[in-house]
Amino acid sequence: MAGSAREKKSKLILDVAIKLFTNKGYAGTTMDEVAKTAGISKGLTYFYFKNKEDLYMAVTKKAFDELKGVFREIIKMKGKSGLQMLTDLTHLYFDFASKNRMYNDAILNFMGIMQLYTDNLTKSQIHPLILESDHFQKLLEIHHDCGRLGIQMVSHGIKDGSIRPELQPEVTFYTIWAMIIGYERLTGPVGFEEKEIKIHLDNWKPGFVKLMQDMLKGTIQAQKPQVVQASLF
Amino acid sequence: MAGSAREKKSKLILDVAIKLFTNKGYAGTTMDEVAKTAGISKGLTYFYFKNKEDLYMAVTKKAFDELKGVFREIIKMKGKSGLQMLTDLTHLYFDFASKNRMYNDAILNFMGIMQLYTDNLTKSQIHPLILESDHFQKLLEIHHDCGRLGIQMVSHGIKDGSIRPELQPEVTFYTIWAMIIGYERLTGPVGFEEKEIKIHLDNWKPGFVKLMQDMLKGTIQAQKPQVVQASLF
DNA sequence: TGATATATTTGAACTTAAGTCAAATATTAA
DNA sequence: TTAATATTTGACTTAAGTTCAAATATATCA
Numbered sequence: 345m346a347g348s349a350r351e352k353k354s355k356l357i358l359d360v361a362i363k364l365f366t367n368k369g370y371a372g373t374t375m376d377e378v379a380k381t382a383g384i385s386k387g388l389t390y391f392y393f394k395n396k397e398d399l400y401m402a403v404t405k406k407a408f409d410e411l412k413g414v415f416r417e418i419i420k421m422k423g424k425s426g427l428q429m430l431t432d433l434t435h436l437y438f439d440f441a442s443k444n445r446m447y448n449d450a451i452l453n454f455m456g457i458m459q460l461y462t463d464n465l466t467k468s469q470i471h472p473l474i475l476e477s478d479h480f481q482k483l484l485e486i487h488h489d490c491g492r493l494g495i496q497m498v499s500h501g502i503k504d505g506s507i508r509p510e511l512q513p514e515v516t517f518y519t520i521w522a523m524i525i526g527y528e529r530l531t532g533p534v535g536f537e538e539k540e541i542k543i544h545l546d547n548w549k550p551g552f553v554k555l556m557q558d559m560l561k562g563t564i565q566a567q568k569p570q571v572v573q574a575s576l577f
Numbered sequence: 578m579a580g581s582a583r584e585k586k587s588k589l590i591l592d593v594a595i596k597l598f599t600n601k602g603y604a605g606t607t608m609d610e611v612a613k614t615a616g617i618s619k620g621l622t623y624f625y626f627k628n629k630e631d632l633y634m635a636v637t638k639k640a641f642d643e644l645k646g647v648f649r650e651i652i653k654m655k656g657k658s659g660l661q662m663l664t665d666l667t668h669l670y671f672d673f674a675s676k677n678r679m680y681n682d683a684i685l686n687f688m689g690i691m692q693l694y695t696d697n698l699t700k701s702q703i704h705p706l707i708l709e710s711d712h713f714q715k716l717l718e719i720h721h722d723c724g725r726l727g728i729q730m731v732s733h734g735i736k737d738g739s740i741r742p743e744l745q746p747e748v749t750f751y752t753i754w755a756m757i758i759g760y761e762r763l764t765g766p767v768g769f770e771e772k773e774i775k776i777h778l779d780n781w782k783p784g785f786v787k788l789m790q791d792m793l794k795g796t797i798q799a800q801k802p803q804v805v806q807a808s809l810f
Numbered sequence: 811t812g813a814t815a816t817a818t819t820t821g822a823a824c825t826t827a828a829g830t831c832a833a834a835t836a837t838t839a840a
Numbered sequence: 841t842t843a844a845t846a847t848t849t850g851a852c853t854t855a856a857g858t859t860c861a862a863a864t865a866t867a868t869c870a
Contacts, residue, residue, distance in 0.1 A: 350847090374827060385849045390829065435810050452689065455762045456682075508796065515784030518763065519756070522785070526759025529688045530751065551748030552755070559792040563741065577668050583818090607856060618820045623858065
């Protein structure tokens, strides 16, 4: 049962890390704390995880597993239009993000890392240890899986007529995904809007969802005559 | 000329920091390097900047100044529809981001910090030094200024008929802003799509812009009959 | 001008936290 | 029982951010 024992110890460290990262954030958590809280020596945490980033990547993987679960849950339910699936995805992601802020931060953070991943010029800027993490490749795969499921939702919507047929599924899904990611980046469970910006989250969220739906299903064109203008593009 | 000399030294350090952050990234740059490259002692950099985060916030402020310049540049040109302004904004922001990746990273990073700013529960997770930075308040203001300019663009578009009249300017602008931020988060100048995801950046970008425009100006509704379904929301 | 106050600058010392590793202990296999 | 292998320890190393008393330069004023 050596393998199982290893997994158990590994899981113990991971669970402790999740708790600490949740309470004190990534930067605010030390490896000493992780070890002490887990009741083991610091060296052992480095036996199970290459380094702190590797541990964080393991946490991020758990976050993405849950996220992928959300995608799957939605696509499983048959008898739902593609548009409805994407609407549900948006709401469920927002719920997920507000209930599990640390997981959401990990996901958003990973997006920022991934962005640089295949870029030869900037790869050097990223901490090389992240790229070495065994979890990193798996994360790329899971993210890709989420993408495939999302694209399926759009395709589904085009077939059932809830999404306008001229849209390209890939481009459309990733645009929606960008919207959601961007929204999360700009707000958060409590958000900045109360003090900083006039609109309320309660107002923005439904407006945001409405705009996304309009984009997908189409709307009546504005009637006022448009002025022709010079453009930079 | 004590004040001016101070500003000059301060600018020297800032310029060095910008160069180093650009070449080696934030984490990859040490305060020793900054001091050495600027030809001064380490202690002096701490005389002019409270700490490394404060220095980074000063860099971020420069990034936001440029960004605000983009917003202003667009709104200055009269004889342009609101829709066109927002289209230009999108393209110009993408250009800005690809030409000045480090600035863009700083901006995106700030978004993530700002998000937490007014949240009493999670403020503790953020490094408290960031909040103490004198530049931080200014950054919030500049971001707010950008928001106001963006909202103006939408209002303008509603007036000139290029944007459908039923849209709310605030909600609409921040949704577009979220799209742009999210897009940047997911891609980057070179991007991840080449290896990881099937769609090309060359394909996504125009599709993304088109979707945004459709969302703003409206489209013909899809004709196929829609199925009524159960929804979670 | 010389003396005093104020501002700028230094560099060595401090601190914290990530990461390493040789040795010790426990487990498994033969 | 013994040898081999796996797990675990904790003291040590290293890196980098940060502090601060002392030194130097600059400005003020009698």
